[in-house]
Amino acid sequence: MTGGGEREPVARTGAIPVGGATIFARAGVVVAQPSPGVFVAFDSTCPHMGCTVRGAAAGTINCFCHGSRFRIADGTVAGGPARHPLGRRAITVRDGHIWLEPT
Ligand code: FES
Numbered sequence: 359m360t361g362g363g364e365r366e367p368v369a370r371t372g373a374i375p376v377g378g379a380t381i382f383a384r385a386g387v388v389v390a391q392p393s394p395g396v397f398v399a400f401d402s403t404c405p406h407m408g409c410t411v412r413g414a415a416a417g418t419i420n421c422f423c424h425g426s427r428f429r430i431a432d433g434t435v436a437g438g439p440a441r442h443p444l445g446r447r448a449i450t451v452r453d454g455h456i457w458l459e460p461t
Pocket residue numbers: 404405406407408409421422423424425426438439440
């Protein structure tokens with residue numbers, strides 16, 4: 359079968375720091391590794407006013423627009439003004455790569 363819509367992986371697992379997260383703006387996703395070998399992914403759009411989150415440090419994914427911070431383990435709010443968590447994205451980890459599931 360040709361042209362079967364083979365998807366590209368969003369990242370190699372090695373690109374995601376343990377205890378941190380990496381933002382893939384083109385894919386609109388943040389992939390975090392809260393503990394070794396555990397990967398979770400979120401929308402990179404801040405639920406406060408729609409900026410793209412820009413960094414991760416000290417266990418949180420951070421939005422520089424107004425300073426909201428989200429926990430890398432589950433995307434919940436660690437510091438406002440955001441009141442809602444980052445949207446969760448389904449992923450598959452296979453062959454050392456992270457694959458986004460269709461939404
Ligand atoms: S848009 Fe992210 S904190 Fe306001």
